[in-house]
Amino acid sequence: MRTVEVIGVGMGNPRHLTQQAVDALRRVDAFFVLEKGSAADELAELRRDLCRAVIGTGDYRLVAVPDPPRDRSATAYAQAVEDWTAARGEVLLDTMEAHLEPGQTAGILAWGxxxxxxxxxxxxxxxxATGRLEVEVVPGISSIQMLAAAHRISLTRVGQPLQVTTGRRLAEEGFPPGCHDVVVMLDGACSFQHVDPGGVDIYWGADLGGPDQAxxxxxLGEVGDxxxxxxAEIRSRRGWVMDTYLLRRDVRHP
Structure with missing residues (x-):
């Protein structure tokens, strides 16, 4: 059996790694990177830079794995994602078994x-499930934590819940019932545009913890535009953008 270390690496800044993450990086025989063949492959290069910065010129290897395409035209979103996930798993497992001997350790660097x-x-x-892998997880600093630090705020208020959701759910459902603090991730459509701005503040951040942090x-009504x-400027310049935000509604607002 082969072991996989899934290591949270924040935004790829070596200073954000825990000592546990550093130790795990140094145990890995080969790192596996799913590459999309697009501008997003800059993220794959950032992973390589991180390995060089932390491990140096050790005996580890970096193995590129072609990422299977996802059917973005499918009407059944959840099923399409499930099928894509299964296809990625098979490709990744086959590649690991081709490049590692039993008993060796694979590494996957996870953002945040x-x-x-x-x-x-x-x-x-x-x-x-099939006994082909043993999986270990090393937590990392998430974009949620970095968002709060960048804005010098607490994500939770006294006696109030916090919900983490996606842009898709926010656009379809709005604020969750009974919740006035919502962290939104995976929002390529800027779904905050569909929220009634009355009594709502937004705390937004992109490239959090990175050199181009914004x-x-x-x-919401004043800074949304x-x-x-x-x-749009960041995406035009780099071809991709990683951002998240907190929507905070006045608890007295209906």
Missing amino acids: DPAFYDSTLRVLDGGR VIAGG AILARR
């Missing part, structure tokens, strides 16, 4: 923390 809207653990479920905060413009 693998517990928050990261597919890595689901991708590896098939290997765990943050904007204020009343500025966020749209800044996000």
Whole structure:
């Protein structure tokens, strides 16, 4: 059996790694990177830079794995994602078995923390279920934590719940019932545009913890357009953008 270390690496800044993550990086025989063949492959290069910065010129290897395409035209979104996840798992497992001997350790570097809207653990479920892999998880600093630090705020208020959701759910359902603090991730459509701005503040951040960090905060009605413009500028310049935000509603607002 082969072991896989799933290591949360934040935004790839070596200073954000825990000592546990550093130790895990140094145990790995080969790192496996799913590459999409697009501008997003800059993220794969950032993973390589991180390995060089932390491990140096050790005996580890970096193995590129072609990422299977996802059917974005499917009407059944959840099923399409499930099928894509299974296909990624098979490709990844086959590649690991081709490049590692039993008893060796694979490494997968997960952005932020693998517990928050990261597919890595689901991708590896098939290997765990069939006994082909042993999976270990090392937590990392999430974009949620970095968002709060960048804005110098607490995500929770006294006696109030916090919900983490996706842009798709926010656009379809709005604020969750009984919740006035919502962290939104995976929102390529800027779904805050569909929220009634009355009594709502937004705390937005992109490239959190990175050299090009951008943050904007204020009343949703006042700063929404500025966020749209800044996000579009980043995406135009780099081809991709990783952002998240907190929507905070006045608890007295109906």
